[in-house]
Amino acid sequence: MTKGYLILETGEVFSGTLIGSEKDSTGEVVFNTSMTGYQEIMSDPSYAGQIIVFCYPLIGNYGFNPAGYEGDALHLKGVIMGEACNLPNHYSSEEATHQLLYKLGIAGLADVDTRELVKTIRHHGTVKGFITKDPHHIFVEKEETNWVDVVSTKEQKLYSGYGPHIALIDFGFKKSILNALLKEGCQVTLMPYYTSFGEVQKLNPDGIVFSNGPGNPKTLNARLPEYKKMAETYPSLGICLGHQLLALAFGADTTKLLFGHRGGNHPVKDLKTGKVFITSQNHSYVVSESSIKTNTFKVTHRNINDQTIEGLAHQNLPILSVQFHPEAHPGPEDTHYLFQQFLQNIKEKSGVMSYAIK
Structure with missing residues (x-):
């Protein structure tokens, strides 16, 4: 030892x-x-x-x-x-x-x-x-790394399904997000974080999921115009880092928490229903309250412990985003309904669907 x-x-x-x-x-x-x-x-x-x-x-x-x-x-x-x-x-x-x-x-x-x-x-x-092993080692800070670039897929991958076609933009996605979409019958194309709007247009998906991932969302500031064009064109769901990036893309700001939210027991309130859910979370950054433009976003969820923003919905476009993990794993699956809400947005935008939503 x-x-x-x-x-x-x-x-x-x-x-x-x-x-x-x-x-x-x-x-x-x-x-x-x-x-x-x-x-x-x-x-x-x-x-x-x-x-x-x-x-x-x-x-x-x-x-x-x-x-x-x-x-x-x-x-x-x-x-x-x-x-x-x-x-x-x-x-x-x-x-x-x-x-x-x-x-x-x-x-x-x-x-x-x-x-x-x-x-x-x-x-x-x-x-x-x-x-x-050395108790006298002098701490030397390393240079910052773009961890999204390290963990994101380098090529497109297709997962078959009978339902809507979803582009999953990979910033460091958890397999449980993919599994949740496949469970709903979706066909999913996994795409690198540096995918352009033009490449998404060629794919012509029914909707887009912006995944979770590591690090400071502002590391990807150069990509925000592309993400905004995607979300303006297709029904979108942002999860964790994806939530922060969508907020930044539409003019909001993010700030770093003192020690973050990480665990499977964080209470979040759905402001529409008043119901409190226990959620799985893993993040250091949150969307800044003062930066939200009320004519762009409405706050849909709040953290019970510190009142930070946990969810946003665009006022005019079918865009949903949440700071927590609706797919959980580990943790409770209380908020899985958000995937159905996202698919309902796709149905309403398309008008007619040849597939069924569970």
Whole structure:
């Protein structure tokens, strides 16, 4: 067992036991409050470039299985946990946490006082950190990376279906978003984030989904005019980063939260019905309240805890966007109805449909 350390840019040092790769690793340190779903969380491309701190004290007790991954690879920079279970007990498990991290060359640190670490992050806000064997290592900040460019598909991929044809713009999509669309019978074409409006026109989809993804949405400012033309032409649904990008494209602004929303237990209120849903979330940035033009967007959902914007609808166009994850995984599926609402928008715009909406 090798002693390891997490060194924060603010000077704090947390000790633990290295698991997985023993190579030094730098990333933005964030925490997730979910009690289950560590495999889906670790494989979510939205965590690219980050070091995840799990609040739940035991990670790995049911192992890792082939069906539980949300991406084709793990893009996170490290994992911090209280206790790592080395002997998982589940019929579908193929490997334990330390085995997976070692195989993929990802740094992990167990036996850490995660309660104190999370308190530190909440105090300072999201900070950069460094996992290392050397407790005297001097933190050096790395250059910013365009993580969307790292995780997005590089070529179009078609998934067959009998229903409406959806262009899924990939900023780091979770497989559960694709599965939710396929479950509704949609034909889906996965497209790179740098896809032009002209390329979408050639495809002539019935609607567009702007996916989740990692990093600061303003990294993609140069692409916003293309996204705006897409959303002005086709019924659109934005999820997480996709929500932020649609807001930016129509003139709103985004701002960074102190330590973000990450977990499967965030209460969100639907302002139309007054109903509160428990949602899955993973983001650092939100749409700024003061930047919303009321003649462009209306706020449809709010976070109960801090009143931040969780959903928008365009006043004149069939555009919906939400900050949370209606496909969940991990977390509750309370808000899956938003996919049906998106498909209803497609139906109303087309006037006639040769396919059925479930």
